Amino acid sequence: MPGAVGTVNDIDAQSTPTPKRPLVIAANRLPVALNDDGEWETSPGGLVRALLPIVQESEGAWVGWTGQADSAADIIHTDGIEMHPVPISADEMERYYEGFANDTLWPLYHDAIKESNFDGDDWNAYVAVNERFAVRIANIAPANALVWIHDYHLQLVPAMLRAQRSDVRIGWFNHIPFPPLELFQRLPWRTEIIKGLLGADVLGFQRERGARNFIAAAHQLVDATEVDDNLVNFDGRNVHVGNFPISIDVDEFELLASGRAIRQRTAQIRTRLGDPEVILLGVDRLDYTKGIGARLRAFGRLLDSGRLDPERHVMVQIATPTRQGVELYQEERREIEQIVGEINGVHARLGFPVIHYLHQMLPLGELIPLYRAGDVMLVTPFRDGMNLVAKEYVAAHVDGDGVLVLSEFTGAADELEDALLVNPHDEHTFDDVIVRAVEMHRHERRPRMEAMRKAIESANVSMWARSFMDVLDT
Ligand code: GDG
Numbered sequence: 001m002p003g004a005v006g007t008v009n010d011i012d013a014q015s016t017p018t019p020k021r022p023l024v025i026a027a028n029r030l031p032v033a034l035n036d037d038g039e040w041e042t043s044p045g046g047l048v049r050a051l052l053p054i055v056q057e058s059e060g061a062w063v064g065w066t067g068q069a070d071s072a073a074d075i076i077h078t079d080g081i082e083m084h085p086v087p088i089s090a091d092e093m094e095r096y097y098e099g100f101a102n103d104t105l106w107p108l109y110h111d112a113i114k115e116s117n118f119d120g121d122d123w124n125a126y127v128a129v130n131e132r133f134a135v136r137i138a139n140i141a142p143a144n145a146l147v148w149i150h151d152y153h154l155q156l157v158p159a160m161l162r163a164q165r166s167d168v169r170i171g172w173f174n175h176i177p178f179p180p181l182e183l184f185q186r187l188p189w190r191t192e193i194i195k196g197l198l199g200a201d202v203l204g205f206q207r208e209r210g211a212r213n214f215i216a217a218a219h220q221l222v223d224a225t226e227v228d229d230n231l232v233n234f235d236g237r238n239v240h241v242g243n244f245p246i247s248i249d250v251d252e253f254e255l256l257a258s259g260r261a262i263r264q265r266t267a268q269i270r271t272r273l274g275d276p277e278v279i280l281l282g283v284d285r286l287d288y289t290k291g292i293g294a295r296l297r298a299f300g301r302l303l304d305s306g307r308l309d310p311e312r313h314v315m316v317q318i319a320t321p322t323r324q325g326v327e328l329y330q331e332e333r334r335e336i337e338q339i340v341g342e343i344n345g346v347h348a349r350l351g352f353p354v355i356h357y358l359h360q361m362l363p364l365g366e367l368i369p370l371y372r373a374g375d376v377m378l379v380t381p382f383r384d385g386m387n388l389v390a391k392e393y394v395a396a397h398v399d400g401d402g403v404l405v406l407s408e409f410t411g412a413a414d415e416l417e418d419a420l421l422v423n424p425h426d427e428h429t430f431d432d433v434i435v436r437a438v439e440m441h442r443h444e445r446r447p448r449m450e451a452m453r454k455a456i457e458s459a460n461v462s463m464w465a466r467s468f469m470d471v472l473d474t
Contacts, residue, residue: 021169021473022142023060025051026133026157027150028097030064030083032076040076040083044364046249046388050461051148054469056080060145063137069093086136088129095125098325101153107328108187109152109179110289110383111409114328116186123189127156130196134160141168146472149200151175156192159199171202171472173244176385177411178210181217194221198234202472204244206385206411211243244468245411246386250460253395256368265369273373274352276314278438281374283367283389284381286319286359288332291380291407291424293339296355298430300343303354307435310347310354316370320361333359371396376403376437379410380424386411390419394452403437403445404452415459418451 031048032040042048055062061082066073069090076083088096099122107114134157141147149157149172158170184190194217197203205211215232218224224234230242256262273279280299284290299315302308319336323329340357347354362370371377377393387410394404394416406412406419413421422433 021058022145023051023055023058023469024063024137024141024145024147024168025055025060025150026063026137026147026154028065028101028153029067030062030076030085032066032078032083040073040078042078046252046461047246049249049252050465052079052081054465058146059142061140063133063140082140084136084140086129086133092125092129094325095119095122096129097153098323100126102323102326103328104187105152106176106289108183109176111177111179112183112186113382114288118186118188127192130154130156131160133157134164137161138164141165143167145169146171146469148173148468148472156196157199159196162199169202169472170200171204171468172197172200173204173468174206174210174385175246177207177383178205178213178217180213181220184213184217185221190217191221194218194224198222198224198232198239200239202240202242202468204242204468206243206245207414208243210385211241215241240471242471244464245415245459246388246464247456247459247461248388248391248395249462250391250395250456253368253392254398256364257372257396257398262365262369262372265366266372269369269373273314273316273356277312278314278375279373280313280315280376280378280434280438281370281393282315282317282319282378282380283370283393284319285322286329286333286336287322288328289381289383291382292317292319292336293332294382294424294430295378295380296336296339296343298427298434299355300339300347301427302431302434303343303347307431308438310349310352313438314352314354314356316356316358316374318358318360318362318367318370321359367392368396372399374402376405376434378405378434379412380405380407380422380430381410382407382424384410384412388412390416391456394449394456397449397453400446400449400453401442402449403440404449405433405437415455416452417455418448 031043033043035041063084065088066085073085103117108116133154137147145168147168147170158172215226218232224232227233230240232239232241282295284292303310340355343355344353371393379387379390390406390412404419405422406416407424408421420433420437422430424430
């Protein structure tokens with residue numbers, strides 16, 4: 001999109017002052033968790049760390065669900081800010097969250113690689129929860145606040161909020177892809193979603209393509225007109241539609257990865273794995289969009305054909321538990337665990353599995369040395385809004401070494417051009433790319449890694465947040 005509004009690369013984060021208007025963040029989940037003493041604590045994570053200081057300095061607030069069904073939690077005070085819980089019942093958790101958000105929108109927005117479930121009762125729960133969020137924001141947002149709504153769970157909130165509060169500026173950012181019209185129009189409630197989103201002042205997408213897909217859908221379905229690059233007119237108002245590729249806290253990852261304890265743990269991990277020549281690594285939520293099964297199958301084929309050797313090449317796959325109440329996720333887990341069992345059954349030796357598979361959420365202090373130990377990182381989703389794991393791997397490689405194999409269907413592929421790009425649907429080239437990564441000489445590896453490190457250092461998560469805020473705060 002030429003002249004895209006507010007892309008991360010064209011702003012200087014340091015020179016952008018904190019907005020004078022209070023910032024209210026709304027997201028499905030509040031960034032808090034109960035600690036062992038039964039007190040709420042802020043959960044870490046790059047996005048939260050980037051947004052918290054802006055909310056604090058501007059005396060804003062955060063609105064979201066605690067993650068617990070039927071919780072009657074009152075206002076939570078952590079890190080000097082007010083968190084406002086939106087209550088969600090057990091039935092709504094099933095219908096709004098597991099149902100409409102994760103069994104209807106999630107597969108549809110990821111290229112419809114799984115069949116969406118279109119259920120009227122789930123839709124009604126989605127409408128009810130979105131309305132509850134809008135009312136809560138309308139009740140607590142200070143006058144003239146900036147309200148930044150996150151993600152596909154809350155697409156109706158912009159218009160619902162605008163109907164109640166004309167003084168606030170409303171932004172929405174989509175962390176996942178926005179699908180092409182041909183897929184989006186399958187959604188029985190497509191018009192309602194587009195109208196809901198067009199209640200915002202700024203709509204942000206990870207990729208230019210997502211922004212273009214939205215503009216095409218808005219034009220086709222509700223006759224919104226594109227008045228300028230990134231500017232759409234609907235119902236007498238202009239809405240900015242732009243791409244804002246998200247990033248990570250690069251400095252934090254580099255700092256953590258450089259520590260002595262992490263270096264020692266990295267060496268220990270190598271030894272534990274039997275000192276193989278090459279460690280191949282996958283780190284994903286256990287989600288069918290991430291292409292974990294296809295990646296494991298590729299590894300298995302290469303062992304079967306002898307192009308990889310179980311005594312020299314070992315794979316580690318971390319598959320973090322996620323959305324375990326949704327049937328498609330249970331099926332995916334069964335399939336992945338079957339593949340791991342089959343491959344280890346044929347190629348492992350006693351005491352030496354060829355795939356080390358963990359269905360666990362690791363602490364960051366264990367994840368970072370794993371990234372560092374990974375000689376070849378396999379990030380091969382069928383579709384992904386951005387994929388932060390790819391950027392974290394690059395940031396963690398302070399040694400300047402390592403090879404990233406990256407699906408061309410990720411947002412990260414737009415920026416990490418020096419990765420080995422792959423189409424995970426194409427078995428033949430998938431296998432060749434993995435072999436190429438495993439055999440790549442350091443004279444090729446190091447310049448590629450250096451270029452990727454430069455690419456991520458020029459756009460960290462704070463710059464991303466500021467770039468969106470700059471457009472919102474006008
Ligand atoms: C959505 C979009 C977009 C994973 N396992 C462990 C662990 N993780 C952390 C990673 C990374 C995060 O989870 C995963 O982020 P991704 O970006 O890869 O994927 P989604 O969860 O699908 O995120 C995606 C993102 O939103 C942001 O906009 O990039 O496209 O789908 O940070 O490190 N962290 C720890 N242990 C684990 O075992 N500590």
